[in-house]
Amino acid sequence: MKLVIIGAGAAGFAAMIRSNQLGIRPVIINHGTVGGTCVNVGCVPSKFLLRRGEIIKYFKELGGKGKQSIIDAVKSKDFLVSSMRKEKYEDLLSYYDVDYVDGKAHFISPKAVKVNEKIIEGDRFIIATGSSPSIPEIPGLRESGFWTNVEALSPDRDIDSLIIVGGRAQALEFSEMYNRFGKEVAILQRSKVLIPDWEPEISLEIEKAFKEEGIYVGTGIEIKRVEKTNEGKKVYTNLGEVIADEILLATGRRPNVDLALENAGVSLNSRGGILVDQELRTTNPSIFAAGDVTGGPMLEALAGYEGSTAAQNAINNDGRKVDLTSVPQVIFTQPNLAKVGITEEEARKRGKTESRTLRMSDVAKAQILGEKKGLIKMVIDQTKKILGVHVMGENAAEFIGEAALVVKKGLTIEDIVDTIHVFPTVAESLRLVALSFYTDVKRLSCCV
Amino acid sequence: MLLNEYKLYMNICLYEQSFILSFVKCIGEKMKLNLNLKQDELKCEQCGSPINEGNAYTEEKNGKIHYFCCSHCAEKYFSKHGENI
Numbered sequence: 001m002k003l004v005i006i007g008a009g010a011a012g013f014a015a016m017i018r019s020n021q022l023g024i025r026p027v028i029i030n031h032g033t034v035g036g037t038c039v040n041v042g043c044v045p046s047k048f049l050l051r052r053g054e055i056i057k058y059f060k061e062l063g064g065k066g067k068q069s070i071i072d073a074v075k076s077k078d079f080l081v082s083s084m085r086k087e088k089y090e091d092l093l094s095y096y097d098v099d100y101v102d103g104k105a106h107f108i109s110p111k112a113v114k115v116n117e118k119i120i121e122g123d124r125f126i127i128a129t130g131s132s133p134s135i136p137e138i139p140g141l142r143e144s145g146f147w148t149n150v151e152a153l154s155p156d157r158d159i160d161s162l163i164i165v166g167g168r169a170q171a172l173e174f175s176e177m178y179n180r181f182g183k184e185v186a187i188l189q190r191s192k193v194l195i196p197d198w199e200p201e202i203s204l205e206i207e208k209a210f211k212e213e214g215i216y217v218g219t220g221i222e223i224k225r226v227e228k229t230n231e232g233k234k235v236y237t238n239l240g241e242v243i244a245d246e247i248l249l250a251t252g253r254r255p256n257v258d259l260a261l262e263n264a265g266v267s268l269n270s271r272g273g274i275l276v277d278q279e280l281r282t283t284n285p286s287i288f289a290a291g292d293v294t295g296g297p298m299l300e301a302l303a304g305y306e307g308s309t310a311a312q313n314a315i316n317n318d319g320r321k322v323d324l325t326s327v328p329q330v331i332f333t334q335p336n337l338a339k340v341g342i343t344e345e346e347a348r349k350r351g352k353t354e355s356r357t358l359r360m361s362d363v364a365k366a367q368i369l370g371e372k373k374g375l376i377k378m379v380i381d382q383t384k385k386i387l388g389v390h391v392m393g394e395n396a397a398e399f400i401g402e403a404a405l406v407v408k409k410g411l412t413i414e415d416i417v418d419t420i421h422v423f424p425t426v427a428e429s430l431r432l433v434a435l436s437f438y439t440d441v442k443r444l445s446c447c448v
Numbered sequence: 449m450l451l452n453e454y455k456l457y458m459n460i461c462l463y464e465q466s467f468i469l470s471f472v473k474c475i476g477e478k479m480k481l482n483l484n485l486k487q488d489e490l491k492c493e494q495c496g497s498p499i500n501e502g503n504a505y506t507e508e509k510n511g512k513i514h515y516f517c518c519s520h521c522a523e524k525y526f527s528k529h530g531e532n533i
Contacts, residue, residue, distance in 0.1 A: 159479075160479055160480055161479050161480050161481040163481075184480050184481040185481075186481055186483060191513075192490055192513070192515060193490060193515075196513055200499075200501075200504035200505070200506050200515065201501045201502075201504055202501075203504075204490070204499070204500055204501040204504055205501040208500075208501065216481065216483060216485075218485050218487060219487075219488075219490070220488055221485075231479060231482065232479035232482070237485065239485050239486040239487070239488070240483075240484045240485035240486050241482075241484050241485070242481065242482065242483050242484070242485060243479065243481070243482035244479060244481050244482070245479045345506050345507060345508060375501070
């Protein structure tokens with residue numbers, strides 16, 4: 001079988017590795033830097049700079065100056081990115097059995113693509129071309145200039161102030177990052193709250209935390225136009241104006257579907273991504289798609305899982321399905337925001353539900369760390385099965401995986417209560433919130 | 449004004465019910481934030497009470513999320529306005 005993988009990011013590499021494990025030498029076609037968004041302009045560099053921001057905060061709390069130029073931090077970030085890209089992507093191209101083709105692919109038929117005037121035929125294709133920043137049509141925006149995540153992670157100059165348009169994961173992470181580096185930040189969010197698809201308690205709690213850190217959070221804001229003035233870049237909205245050194249667009253991402261898909265009989269979905277079934281098969285049964293290009297949740301770990309699954313199904317026709325109900329999501333602010341499963345509002349639509357919320361100030365480790373902001377909320381059904389876990393808490397990213405396993409396996413609050421958790425950890429909050437369905441955990445001693 | 453004082457000023461202002469924040473500060477060539485924005489506080493769509501992380505209750509209808517201070521307000525709101533709002 002000849003397998004052609006288009007894209008060399010998380011999904012493309014996972015598909016390549018799985019196909020080798022199944023005895024297939026694929027062709028992998030890539031346009032641009034190897035490694036895709038995550039390692040180059042996504043998770044890796046942003047988490048590095050967020051970590052630098054955390055260190056600055058700790059220095060300040062201990063009475064130090066806590067100052068570092070973001071330009072200097074970016075140099076360190078660049079070193080990490082290039083070394084990780086080499087180790088995790090570039091070197092693997094020679095380690096695995098693969099034909100690598102550099103160029104942009106376009107389908108010329110359901111069984112062939114054209115790259116640099118070369119025609120490559122295949123029995124199966126996996127499209128893993130990722131996504132790009134979505135740029136809204138705002139009068140004056142293009143003329144004034146703006147940043148996306150790419151420029152914000154590698155700024156060409158230092159700035160003092162930043163307007164961030166958007167109020168979801170990317171907006172939250174960049175606002176904290178730039179604020180910690182001493183920049184004044186204003187978030188302009190169209191919805192009534194930040195991260196409107198999260199539990200409202202978490203949306204409002206992170207908004208409160210940001211305001212306490214000095215980040216301006218504007219909600220219900222419609223942007224009318226943008227103008228470059230002598231003072232800076234001026235954003236006109238329905239509620240007034242803001243001027244800052246730079247504008248960062250964090251308004252989502254759009255799937256990269258510029259592949260002449262019409263020649264291959266591949267259709268798009270309502271999100272503008274490639275339409276796939278649960279086995280990641282497109283409307284052409286010989287072509288699969290994985291990762292951001294499907295327009296689903298744009299998460300590195302999910303992209304890798306989908307790439308591997310698509311390869312398995314494309315090669316062996318195994319019929320493996322991707323279950324999105326237990327995919328954990330994290331926003332790497334401090335404290336972290338993390339969730340898995342469904343919200344209480346979504347659970348109510350399915351039937352009788354219950355929920356409990358526990359403040360992090362009631363969790364011993366949060367008190368020890370001095371990071372008492374946040375909460376954990378657990379949603380269950382009438383059989384006590386856990387449907388969703390939603391956290392704002394220090395290091396929540398490190399234990400949301402446990403909650404993901406609980407949701408995936410359909411475990412109950414008794415299963416969590418009956419599992420010994422290490423004291424003192426923030427992860428213990430999972431057990432405490434499960435216990436709170438039975439008792440007032442504020443009246444318990446440690447380790448009950 | 450020092451940065452900390454500015455941030456304190458922002459925090460105090462942001463907790464007021466509705467206000468006009470107008471603040472201009474320029475140092476050197478780079479630009480501090482210049483904000484002139486009216487900020488509306490999130491309020492219950494039924495009774496108008498402020499909504500915070502302790503009392504938030506949401507209902508999604510036809511792709512739009514509605515915010516209330518309690519489930520009773522949500523019930524009243526949809527019985528008055530209908531499910532197809």
